[in-house]
Amino acid sequence: MTALLSFRNVWVEYGDKIVLERVGLDIDAGSFVSIVGPSGAGKSSFLRLVLGQEAPSRGEVLLDGQPMRAECGPDRGIVFQRYSVLPHLDARRNVLFGLECAGARVTGRLFGAARRRALEEVDAMLDAVGLLSAGGTYPAQMSGGMQQRLAIAQALITRPRILLLDEPFGALDPGIRKDMHALITRLWREYSLTVIMVTHDIGEAFALGTRVLTFDKRRHDPHAPHRYGATATYDIALERKTEVQGSDAE
C-alpha cells in the first residue's frame, strides 16, 4: 500500500540555519500522528511542508506517491493554537470563509443557490463541532474552547483528508481540553481523517495518537547551534484501545 505521505531525506534550511535534516518517514492514511519535541525543533516547519506552504530545501515529500506541489490544497486543513478564526466574522461566516477560500480560485465568493447550499453545509459542520446554536456569535464573545471548535469547523468544511493541528489545545483549561480530545477523536473517525498534531503535552500525545514522533537534534555543535537540524528521533506505534473520556458524548 502506498503511504499517504512519504518524506524522503527531507531537509529544511533557512539560509545557513538547518532546521530539519534527513527526515525519512511514511504516514499511512487514517493514522493519528502526535509530534512532540523541544521549542525550535522544526515541528511547525514540518506541518508547513505537509500543508504545502513550504517546499523542502532537499529531499522530497510525496502525497499518494506523487511529488507534492508547494501549494495549499483543499485536501489539507490546519488549526493553530490561536488566531485561526477571523474576529470580524461570526461563527457561520467564519466557516463559510473556509469554503469560499478553498473555492476562491474558481468562483471567488459564493452567491445565490450555491451560497444557500454552502450555508446548509456550514450549519451541519457547526453542529458536528457542537456550535450550531452559536452561528451568529463572534469570536470575541466565545470561550477559548468554542473558538477552537470553530477553528476545527473552518478547517474541516472543505472535507480535507489531512488535518494538521499545531498545539491546538495548548491555551485551554484542562477540563475543556478533555472535551476537545473527545471531539477530535470523534471527528477523526467520522471523517476518516489523517491527523498530524503537534503538542507540548506528552500525555495528550499518547492519549490521542496512534503514533508518537519526537523531533530533536541528534547532534549539537555548541559553537554553531544552527549547523545541525532536528529529525524524528523516536517513532512509537501505539494501539488505541480506549476511548478518550470527555463530556462530548452525543
Ligand SMILES: Nc1ncnc2c1ncn2[C@@H]1O[C@H](COP(=O)(O)OP(=O)(O)OP(=O)(O)O)[C@@H](O)[C@H]1O
Ligand atoms: N521563515 C523562517 N526564516 C528563518 N528561520 C525560520 C523561519 N521559520 C522558522 N524558522 C526557524 O526555524 C526553527 C524551527 O522553527 P519551528 O517554528 O518549526 O519550531 P517548532 O518546533 O514549531 O517550535 P515551537 O515549539 O516553539 O513552536 C526556529 O529556530 C525558527 O526560528
Ligand SMILES: [Mg+2]
Ligand atoms: Mg511551533
